[in-house]
Amino acid sequence: MIGLRELTSDDAVALQDIYGPESIGFLGRGPMGPAEAGSYAREAMAAADQLPRTVYTVGLARKGDLLGIVKLRLDRPAATVSYILRADAWGRGYATEGVRGILALGFDRLGLPVVHAKHHPDNPASGRVLTKAGFTPTGRVSGFETYLARPRQPPRPGHRRGRSA
Ligand SMILES: CC(C)(COP(=O)(O)OP(=O)(O)OC[C@H]1O[C@@H](n2cnc3c(N)ncnc32)[C@H](O)[C@@H]1OP(=O)(O)O)[C@@H](O)C(=O)NCCC(=O)NCCS
Numbered sequence: 803m804i805g806l807r808e809l810t811s812d813d814a815v816a817l818q819d820i821y822g823p824e825s826i827g828f829l830g831r832g833p834m835g836p837a838e839a840g841s842y843a844r845e846a847m848a849a850a851d852q853l854p855r856t857v858y859t860v861g862l863a864r865k866g867d868l869l870g871i872v873k874l875r876l877d878r879p880a881a882t883v884s885y886i887l888r889a890d891a892w893g894r895g896y897a898t899e900g901v902r903g904i905l906a907l908g909f910d911r912l913g914l915p916v917v918h919a920k921h922h923p924d925n926p927a928s929g930r931v932l933t934k935a936g937f938t939p940t941g942r943v944s945g946f947e948t949y950l951a952r953p954r955q956p957p958r959p960g961h962r963r964g965r966s967a
Pocket of ligand 1: 899
């Protein structure tokens with residue numbers, strides 16, 4: 803059983819494995835070290851306490867093992883989803899499950915009308931994750947393949963942005 807959960811300060815070591823050399827190839831950054839992992843976890847926890855909450859940086863975990871991160875950002879002009887998975891967890895549908903979970907949060911609980919995502923053109927597996935999770939390709943912008951997803955049902959009036967994952 804795989805699911806989304808909030809990060810804690812105990813996740814710093816797992817974060818370094820997730821943002822390891824194999825996973826970061828398309829992200830334009832280096833592997834994550836201990837100091838960055840600690841501040842990443844602290845920032846995610848602080849974001850979870852913000853009201854209204856604008857950033858959901860949540861862990862994708864299976865049987866207590868933190869395998870990846872899924873992010874929903876509401877602090878930019880458009881709501882965006884992104885994700886990263888530890889390399890030894892690829893190819894088992896976990897990223898797709900994580901993206902479906904965060905879209906359910908965005909659409910069903912937060913009432914978002916649209917969510918955007920993008921991936922590097924040399925990472926077609928990431929595009930497959932997005933289309934399996936319900937995204938539609940919209941073209942290429944600044945060298946990235948772009949996508950959007952809308953709720954299956956239009957958002958009901960009265961939805962508010964929540965604070966928990
Ligand atoms: C993108 C990534 C996270 C996918 O995670 P994952 O859990 O392996 O994805 P899933 O198993 O849910 O689905 C992968 C799909 O891509 C397909 N796929 C794999 N390699 C592919 C390729 N080279 N071309 C096209 N499709 C490919 C798989 O067949 C699968 O589709 P299917 O279920 O129809 O067979 C991971 O593979 C990866 O590339 N990580 C590198 C960096 C990263 O994390 N990028 C995300 C930021 S955008």
